[in-house]
Amino acid sequence: MLSKLLSRKECAECRICCCFDSSDIWETPIIDSITQQKVKSINPNQEFLDFENNKNSKLLKLKKQLDEDLYYCTLLDKNIGCKLGAEKPFDCRIWPFRVLKLDSRLVVGLSPVCPVVAKRPVEQVAEVARELAPMIFEYAKKNPDIVKEYKPEYTILVVDDF
């Protein structure tokens, strides 16, 4: 979805956003009910964690690496990337954009974590965010579990005008 900002090659050499530590494990993607079925078809043994008592949204249960504060996404294949391909969770499809709640408004924010997009001109990044914003806000309103609280490290790119 963000092919104007990121190439497959750049992501293949990075994979930062498919690995978490205890400080950012809250960033693991929200898995909606359709995606849960796809995950189960890939790995019937995959376990899920409840997300805020919401019956439809789950989180992947990830295993901590031995002797390291690292949790690799169970859907990451080091050779082919995400096993879900184009059907990866919405959070991952729009990353490093995030839908954030700032006061009572929804905004599209840019995470500082992605090293590739961080090097792109801000105006180019903002232009892509503006193009995608109607679709992103529409999805977020139907699936409010993907909305995170605003944090100052995120650059605000688009504010919802409703």
Ligand code: SF4
């Ligand atoms: S952090 Fe950015 S460059 Fe790295 S894999 Fe994720 S989207 Fe790609």
Ligand code: SF4
């Ligand atoms: S679901 Fe796919 S894209 Fe998302 S964190 Fe896991 S491996 Fe990465």
